[in-house]
Amino acid sequence: MKNLMKTVAAALSALVIGSASQAADWAPPGPVKLMIAFSAGGGADTQARLVAEALEEKLGWQFIPEQVTGKGGLNLAAAIKDEPNDGSVIGMVVTETLGYNMAAANAGMTPDQFTPIVTTAGFQMAVVAASSKGWTSFADVVAAAKAGEDIRFGTMSPKLSDLAYLLGKANDVEFNIVQVRGGRAVMDGVNAGDMDIGFMAGIQRKGVASGDLVNLASALSKPLDQTPEAPTMADLGVDFVADGYFLFIGPADMPEKARTALADAIGSVASDTSTKAGALIDSAFGGATVFKGAELDALVAGGYSSAGALLDAASE
């Protein structure tokens, strides 16, 4: 009996150690090239670099960050597609890259050509105005537009432009949609008065807290963390949402071992607020949102397949 117990215990511990070491004993073959789809110095770029830094410290892996910007992450996608899939090349994009952007670009790329690894954080996408405008709700904007005022709506991607258009359509007004590059440009435009309202993905947090900016609506499927009383897209009559996440990807058919090890490693750093990366995600994006494995596969596939409906709706 004693012997049997021993055997079972040994077998159990072997199982536990075995599964744990399966992830732990994967290590990248040499340095990992980390492609970043965001311009150097911004919040997203900083996040990627801090994650790499934390992993270097924690696991001794080596990362070589590199900027591959432009075309909503599609330039990065095209560049990473044909790289080795052994985990020695990964890239950071947004879920929109493999979703709307890939569907709209029609450039012969599909999400199947990539391995989604893990998400780190979600956007707090909101419709924001400068508080000096005097608007306190989205209804005020609609009222102003109906009264004949030209409303300039700043966006930072074609998908958001479509949403802006649909927001107008659902409320019987027409916005002058001004598409710029990056969330900072929208915020600068709104602050400088070049735009009246605009989509911002979390960058507005400080301004809203200090009272310079005001969140008029949530562009997500759920209310905003910071301004839960603001209406969601569904409340405003639009069936589409701008939920999105920062996403690490690799080339297609990455070995499961490598994918899991990378996902676990990045995910744990992102959710650990004692690391610089985790602290940044916490302060700038309201905490980590980690999707991996089958759950992530479903998220990416859903984003790609629903893009067509939005494209159709926006071209009506």
Next chain:
Amino acid sequence: MDVDTGLIEQVRRRVTIGDSLAPTVAAGVIGLGALILLIGGERVPSGSLSGANLWFIALLLVCFAVGFALMRWTGPAAVWVANTFTGQDLDYRPLRDTAPWKYLGFVAGCTFVIAALISAVQGRLTLQALLVGLGASLAMIAVFDWPFDNLLLPPNGDV
């Protein structure tokens, strides 16, 4: 034209500026410049390109082609040679950030280009040219590589 959208486009029931407009304007600006030159009859002396200039350009390009080829392949070749001696099965790619492998291609290519250009200008091959090339490539390693973990010297981002 190798562009997705025309000069202007109908998007979301609005006319927007397409991707072709800007390059068209740029071409127009070049055309305007040419027109000013043609009808303006400017009396500004203009330079010209001689045959000797073209020879120099050709020489320059050959130097770069040979130098960059050395840069790209010296490292992998050295690993291959080392493998035949040690019997290991190493690959250059995982070694691309490991000394001394990562320096081989850079030193070879950089020294070659510098020495070749100095020799061309001097009209003869000198030891001095080679030493300046070698010294300069070592100095550049000291400036770009030693202090920084994240910088890759040529050709290590390509392999």
Next chain:
Amino acid sequence: MTVFDYIWLGILAVFQGPEAFSLFGVAISMTIVMVLSGFLLGIAVGATPGLAGPMAMAISLPILISVFGFSPDALLPVMGFLIGVMKGATIGGAVPAILFNTPGTPDSYMTTLDGYPMTRAGYAKKALKIAHFSSATGDTFSDIVLILTAPFLALLVEAYLDLPEKTALLIFSLGFIASVVGGSVGKGVISMGLGLLAVFIGTGEDFYPRLSMGTQALAQGFPIATSVLGVLVLGEVFKSLDDLWQDRRNTRETQAPTQAADQSLRWSDIRKLLPYIGRSAVIGTAIGALPGIGSTLAATMGYGSSARRHAAKRPEATQFGQGAAEGIAATEAANSSVSGANMIPVLSLGIPGNAAAVFLILATESIGGFNPGPTVFKFTTDTVNPELVMAFGLFTIMMIANLFNWTIGGAFMRVVGVMARVPKHLLLPVVLMLTLTAIYVQETRLSAMWAAIGFGLLGYLMRRVGMSPLPFVIAFILGDKLEETARQAFAATGGDPWFLFTNPIAAVLVGLTLLVLVLAIRKPTEIKP
């Protein structure tokens, strides 16, 4: 927050930034160390014929960014270094001009005319002292003008310019630069058009990267570093190497003339020089404030105007060209007073006026957190506008650089005379590979190096046919902004195709552009900067 709070914060940002080391218990901030290193490097680079300030700025930028990273803390040390180089190079250029009759930088050509005769007459050290004094005076004057005018200009711009007007302003700047740079309007316009065409490759709003012909290499567009360094630095190196190759002759050793014992610069000398310095400083500052006209033209104009006056008023004194101290003073005060004033369009409009300013803009763009332009000077009272603090930090940096210039600049100038003896044929190939390596560490693709060589060849050809590469570079930098602003203006006005003409200010700016072009065509300038 009052204006004075901002100024004070800016000064503190410089002095209390990240600490480099402490001296006798006093913390010396990194920024100050960087200003000093940049300044000394600039003098050395300026004193080396074949090297120029912008080259050193270009090569050190990727290294600086690797050292300091992309955080807002990085801005002041990096800009401090670059501004130091810019200022140092201007005074350094006078060294070989005076000692060896070879201008160290193009803008010190006029210095050779009187500087070298003074050396031959045995007054080399005195000539250097005159150059230094005039240079430092002109530079300081120009910085003061910058600090006094830039904020007001920016506020004016921000108050009156909406998207259509901003588009028109960009068009006006580009048109102005193309018209005034170089001797030929036609070539300037072509150069600008080429720059626009190059920057429109791979960019644009569609998901398909335009004009990329389906290639991965072109899809991301040409990185700014590749094209700017290619055309400005590699083009120049190619041309100089070609010239050396064409007349493979050895450098002749010159005999050093014996020097007089009394080399001191007295107050009575200075009093005689001051009117010339003052006149040139005003000319240089005015020219520096206009985008596109560089320090070389300022030097030429300062020298020319003083020469006429000198001949008329004091026919009995040593005339310009024969070793007149006034000639050195007029040239150096003019070319140095460009460097402060050329920051006026940079800081208030975000438009670079010359090659040095190009790299200052590149630095702010790569680091982020500071977007040169009218929004910088928004005086917010309840919250702190960090960009404004940075702007005053930059002003402080310029003043610190001036302080170094006044105190140790002169002595260091006399030391770097040896740099002028470095043979060009050894130096240029090294500069070439240094530039290519600097590009590679940023882009990590061999194709980027080839692209830079391609731009280098373009720059080489432009120089051979007498076309200034500056409009190309500035168009490349502003092209993207121009397209974006135009698109936004068009969308924001609800698709009004005449947005450039329906707003009075925009219409005036467009009209001015045409006027400048027509005037420049009708009156070709004889002076080639």
